[in-house]
Amino acid sequence: MPAKRVIPCLDVKQGRVVKGVQFKGLRDIGHPVELARRYDAESADELVFLDISASLEARGTRESWVRDVAHELSIPFTVGGGVSKVEDARSLLRAGADKVAVNSAASLRPALVTELADAFGRQCVVAAVDVKRDPVLGWRVYLKGGTEPTERSAQDWLWELNELGAGEILLTSMDRDGTGDGFDLPLLDWASELPIPLIASGGAGREVHFLEALEHGADAVLAATLFHENLLPIPRLKAYLAEHDLSIRI
Amino acid sequence: MSAAPTITLIDYDAGNLASLEGALDRMGLVHLRAATPEQAAATGPIVLPGVGHFDAAQRSLAERGWWRALPELVAEGRPLLGICLGLQLLAEGSEEAPRAAGLGLIPGIVRRLGPGVKVPHMGWSQVRQHMPHPALPDPKGAWLYFVHSYALEPSTESVYLADHGRPFAAIEARGMVMGFQPHPEKSGRPGLLLLQSALTWMGARTPVPEEPCN
Numbered sequence: 001m002p003a004k005r006v007i008p009c010l011d012v013k014q015g016r017v018v019k020g021v022q023f024k025g026l027r028d029i030g031h032p033v034e035l036a037r038r039y040d041a042e043s044a045d046e047l048v049f050l051d052i053s054a055s056l057e058a059r060g061t062r063e064s065w066v067r068d069v070a071h072e073l074s075i076p077f078t079v080g081g082g083v084s085k086v087e088d089a090r091s092l093l094r095a096g097a098d099k100v101a102v103n104s105a106a107s108l109r110p111a112l113v114t115e116l117a118d119a120f121g122r123q124c125v126v127a128a129v130d131v132k133r134d135p136v137l138g139w140r141v142y143l144k145g146g147t148e149p150t151e152r153s154a155q156d157w158l159w160e161l162n163e164l165g166a167g168e169i170l171l172t173s174m175d176r177d178g179t180g181d182g183f184d185l186p187l188l189d190w191a192s193e194l195p196i197p198l199i200a201s202g203g204a205g206r207e208v209h210f211l212e213a214l215e216h217g218a219d220a221v222l223a224a225t226l227f228h229e230n231l232l233p234i235p236r237l238k239a240y241l242a243e244h245d246l247s248i249r250i
Numbered sequence: 251m252s253a254a255p256t257i258t259l260i261d262y263d264a265g266n267l268a269s270l271e272g273a274l275d276r277m278g279l280v281h282l283r284a285a286t287p288e289q290a291a292a293t294g295p296i297v298l299p300g301v302g303h304f305d306a307a308q309r310s311l312a313e314r315g316w317w318r319a320l321p322e323l324v325a326e327g328r329p330l331l332g333i334c335l336g337l338q339l340l341a342e343g344s345e346e347a348p349r350a351a352g353l354g355l356i357p358g359i360v361r362r363l364g365p366g367v368k369v370p371h372m373g374w375s376q377v378r379q380h381m382p383h384p385a386l387p388d389p390k391g392a393w394l395y396f397v398h399s400y401a402l403e404p405s406t407e408s409v410y411l412a413d414h415g416r417p418f419a420a421i422e423a424r425g426m427v428m429g430f431q432p433h434p435e436k437s438g439r440p441g442l443l444l445l446q447s448a449l450t451w452m453g454a455r456t457p458v459p460e461e462p463c464n
Binding site for chain 1: 267268271272273367375393395414436439441442
């Protein structure tokens, strides 16, 4: 089995990495290349960049930073945000991204996942899914960063994504995101039965949370603030996970 | 700058050239992109990258004239390095495209991974030495980055092996033809060192500044 992966997630707006600050909007924390170099040196296993630029025009500049990141980085990286057609993905992959993440667009038009898998191979296609616990559906799928509910149950949607050709699932628990209370472990228990790799996201606050998520079947764990703020340095986290007998690239 | 052998990167819409170019730049190795054999450097190693489907890549190489040219170039002694799908294309064939033949520059068939493991095999796996090679040292459990659903069966001449459900060839070499199943350009420092060793063994050199003539 491959090593369990530790993945910092970087939100990018208009070519800068940003971080949400409560009640204050967004704070600029650097150029994507600076952060990429730092995480490469800190032995992150992979990076995920989510472009949260609101407009298409702002996204127009992203090929340029994606190219710069590809040139500097010696680990794989995924880019997502507003990918709604094969051509969007092609430009990101041509600029040097290893994978593209799709979210809302796939939910609105599931055939997109198959088109991407056919064009580039399913290993390039990461399906990002945001879910919240729901009394009726178990876990309900949300769009647009968790603001827009759908009628899909997460169970049905994840299996459908696998059938459609997704190569990997990035599963975010909106209930846990930002809480630091730990990952939604029952969610990971069933989602990890999928035959494709699962990245767990939402809720990491301490080392033990990552351990729990990986023990509950996640193939990779993703976090943002903990790593950006250096509250939990990645080398320390990886040493901790390795001490607990997980397969970790040190 | 004196002329150093230039690495030719085959540009056929099926490879992540940006990352590979970045890795070569960081090592100080000179390279160019060639969409057709006519655009290749006169000497020096040729690199065949590749992601995607076996048959689509095969067709794309054929359209650009590479499919016919590569065996001729290899017969002339040109070093050739296949990476990921590039390695698989060097083999005799692949279960991914039963009707398309491979280049046959490396014996063996590429078979689907599994059952019983997640496919694609995506992530970091350890490699181990199988047969000694003059350019590639014992990796001593180095972690390298893999993304693939098919793999070349191990042979008695595999240089490194890795495991995903079963052992497969991580690096295979036949003379000056070499194939890497992992992505050395995505495998951190150990990957860069391997890529550098392989390409240097194949004749790539960093340019040496000329003596100032004053």
